[in-house]
Structures are given as C-alpha cells and as structure tokens.
Amino acid sequence: MNYPTGVKQGRHNNITYGNRGMGLESDVNVTNEYYLLHDKAVIHKKPTPITISKVDYHSRVDAVIKEGYFRTPSTTDYNGVYRGRYIDFEAKETTIKTYFPLRNIHEHQIRHLKKIMEHGGIGFVIVRFTTINETYFLDGPKLMNFLSHETRKSIPISYFRKEGYLLKDKFQPRIDYLEIIDKIYFGGKKDEEI
Amino acid sequence: MNYPTGVKQGRHNNITYGNRGMGLESDVNVTNEYYLLHDKAVIHKKPTPITISKVDYHSRVDAVIKEGYFRTPSTTDYNGVYRGRYIDFEAKETTIKTYFPLRNIHEHQIRHLKKIMEHGGIGFVIVRFTTINETYFLDGPKLMNFLSHETRKSIPISYFRKEGYLLKDKFQPRIDYLEIIDKIYFGGKKDEEI
Numbered sequence: 001m002n003y004p005t006g007v008k009q010g011r012h013n014n015i016t017y018g019n020r021g022m023g024l025e026s027d028v029n030v031t032n033e034y035y036l037l038h039d040k041a042v043i044h045k046k047p048t049p050i051t052i053s054k055v056d057y058h059s060r061v062d063a064v065i066k067e068g069y070f071r072t073p074s075t076t077d078y079n080g081v082y083r084g085r086y087i088d089f090e091a092k093e094t095t096i097k098t099y100f101p102l103r104n105i106h107e108h109q110i111r112h113l114k115k116i117m118e119h120g121g122i123g124f125v126i127v128r129f130t131t132i133n134e135t136y137f138l139d140g141p142k143l144m145n146f147l148s149h150e151t152r153k154s155i156p157i158s159y160f161r162k163e164g165y166l167l168k169d170k171f172q173p174r175i176d177y178l179e180i181i182d183k184i185y186f187g188g189k190k191d192e193e194i
Numbered sequence: 195m196n197y198p199t200g201v202k203q204g205r206h207n208n209i210t211y212g213n214r215g216m217g218l219e220s221d222v223n224v225t226n227e228y229y230l231l232h233d234k235a236v237i238h239k240k241p242t243p244i245t246i247s248k249v250d251y252h253s254r255v256d257a258v259i260k261e262g263y264f265r266t267p268s269t270t271d272y273n274g275v276y277r278g279r280y281i282d283f284e285a286k287e288t289t290i291k292t293y294f295p296l297r298n299i300h301e302h303q304i305r306h307l308k309k310i311m312e313h314g315g316i317g318f319v320i321v322r323f324t325t326i327n328e329t330y331f332l333d334g335p336k337l338m339n340f341l342s343h344e345t346r347k348s349i350p351i352s353y354f355r356k357e358g359y360l361l362k363d364k365f366q367p368r369i370d371y372l373e374i375i376d377k378i379y380f381g382g383k384k385d386e387e388i
Contacts, residue, residue: 047265048241066260067259074238081313084279084280085314086315118233120278
C-alpha cells in the first residue's frame with residue numbers, strides 16, 4: 001500500500017480503513033479523519049454509487065454481492081458540516097502539468113456545486129497536479145466564474161495559481177483545506193478565536 | 195414495483211430512478227427530488243457503502259463488480275443543505291405498533307447525529323410506524339434527550355407523539371419534513387417570507 005509518508009495506518013482509535021484509495025483521495029480522507037478526531041468538522045466521503053443486480057444470501061447475516069455496476073455519481077464525493085456551514089467539494093488529480101481537463105469533473109457535479117452555493121453552502125474543488133506536486137483549493141464562485149467566461153475545456157494552472165490557494169503538505173492535518181475556508185468565509189478567524 | 199400511490203415513476207425530468215427502495219425510503223427520495231426540482235433544498239441519499247473485492251473489466255469502459263460486501267454505514271443515510279444550514283438525518287420504519295426499537299439505528303449513527311449538532315448542523319430522525327401508518331419527525335435534541343435519560347432499548351410511540359411532529363402524507367412533496375424544520379429552526383417562516 002502506497003500510503004503517503006507520515007501517515008501511520010490503523011493507528012487512530014476506532015477508525016476502520018476501507019478502500020481509501022491513493023494519492024489525493026487518501027490525503028483528503030486522512031485530513032477528514034483528523035478533523036473528526038479533533039472535533040474541527042464532520043466531513044465524510046460518500047460511498048461510490050453502485051447498482052446491485054445480484055446478491056447471494058449465503059447465511060442469515062452475510063450477503064455477498066455477486067453482480068454490480070458503477071453508477072455515475074450525481075453529487076460530489078465529499079460533504080459535511082464545519083462551523084455550522086454546509087461543506088461540499090470534489091477532489092481530483094491530473095498528471096498534466098499545465099492545465100486541468102474539465103472532463104475530470106462531471107457536468108452534473110458542476111451543476112450540483114452551483115446549486116449548493118445557491119442554497120448557502122460552501123462549494124469548492126481541490127485539484128492536484130501530481131507531476132509537479134501542487135495541490136490547489138479553488139473556491140466554487142471562482143470555478144463558476146471561469147466556466148461562465150471561458151469556452152475552453154480545461155482550466156490552466158495559472159488560473160489556480162492566481163485565483164486559488166496552494167494547499168501545502170503538512171504532517172497533520174495532511175492538507176488543511178479548512179484553513180482556507182476560515183480565510184475566505186470566516187474572515188481568517190479560527191475556531192479558538194471566535 | 196410497489197410504489198406509493200400518487201408517485202408517478204420516471205415522469206420527472208432528468209431524474210433516473212435507481213434502486214430506490216420501498217415505503218419510507220421511497221417517500222423520502224421522492225420528497226428530496228421534489229425539493230431539488232423546486233429549488234427548496236439539495237438533499238441526497240448517500241449510496242450504500244460497499245467493499246468491493248472483485249471487479250471484472252470486460253471492456254474498456256464497463257466494469258462489473260463480481261464480489262462485494264455491505265459495510266456498516268458510519269453516517270446517516272441523508273444529508274444536504276437547506277437555507278444555508280447543514281441537514282442530516284436517518285429514516286427508519288418499524289412494523290411494531292407501540293414503540294421504535296433502538297437497534298434499528300446504529301450506535302455510530304447516533305454518535306454521528308450528535309456530532310452534527312455539536313457542529314451547528316440540523317440532525318433528526320424520521321420514523322414510520324408502518325402498521326398504523328404514522329410517520330414522525332423527531333428532532334435530534336429530543337432524540338438525545340431521550341437517550342440520555344432513559345435506559346430502555348426502545349422509544350415508545352407516546353414520546354414521538356409528545357415530542358415529535360406527525361408528518362402527514364401529502365401529494366407533493368410526499369412527506370414535507372422541511373416544513374417542520376421551518377417551524378423549529380426558522381421561526382415558522384417559509385422561504386418566500388424571508
């Protein structure tokens with residue numbers, strides 16, 4: 001298992017490690033677990049949507065799925081609550097160095113983020129350029145602003161650098177995206193200062 | 195398919211009907227679709243958490259899950275955003291007439307709801323007594339209040355009648371739980387009146 005350095009697997013209390021995935025997804029999950037354990041926020045990854053077509057009940061308690069298909073998700077992967085606000089985001093990686101291809105985010109996920117913001121939620125994306133190891137927080141309104149003014153099918157890295165926030169790797173929490181939310185939505189104040 | 199009366203399947207625009215389930219789950223899903231279509235709220239059911247152990251890639255695009263197992267959910271089934279607030283709840287049915295057995299809700303789901311409220315979210319449960327066809331909204335604080343004062347392993351229907359709100363069947367939305375949230379959390383004011 002290719003876990004990032006500094007993350008000790010299975011060491012936190014009462015947390016089971018499912019199929020967490022690698023790279024950015026792993027970092028976001030570890031970060032969310034940190035937030036949960038330290039009572040900062042309650043943010044979870046949604047399970048992968050699956051259509052189950054065949055199930056074997058081989059005992060009274062256990063059921064084994066024998067046939068299933070991946071569905072296209074209708075929402076983003078992550079949501080939860082932070083300082084009373086609804087949080088909703090998608091985390092994506094690209095190996096491309098200079099731009100982020102928009103096909104990486106489904107159109108209905110964009111629509112979902114837009115709706116979230118219309119209803120007073122905080123929506124954003126976290127994008128990692130794996131080759132150069134740079135991870136950006138791009139706030140929902142900045143994403144929508146790009147999409148409504150540009151016709152190109154990708155977002156150049158320069159836009160992330162200009163309008164987004166670089167998420168530096170830390171030990172704990174791994175990628176501290178709530179720090180950015182504090183900055184943008186809570187006037188830079190942290191929990192302790194309220 | 196045993197869909198409730200008045201619900202026309204596949205008639206709404208652009209909404210695909212997956213394995214929606216019956217009864218209360220179906221009613222809640224139809225209600226959430228109504229809220230989404232009418233721009234009242236964005237509330238979705240989370241997919242069932244599954245651990246996938248075998249996948250066949252039988253073509254470049256399609257993958258078939260050949261073995262998987264149901265995981266115990268670590269959160270509640272439903273969450274989303276309404277009037278800027280984070281919404282989180284569980285919906286459960288019982289055939290028992292006089293009480294709701296607490297084993298129907300996992301202990302970590304209770305812990306999750308508690309945490310949600312601590313972070314400023316709105317948490318609650320919707321419980322249907324199917325035999326007498328009564329559906330109740332029980333707000334999170336009332337649920338926690340019961341759990342901290344009682345040692346019994348079930349909640350009597352009298353507690354729902356006294357501390358909860360009866361959700362009457364309507365045509366659209368099917369079970370209008372946001373009306374109750376308006377009452378409890380927004381001083382009874384509806385969107386239009388703000």
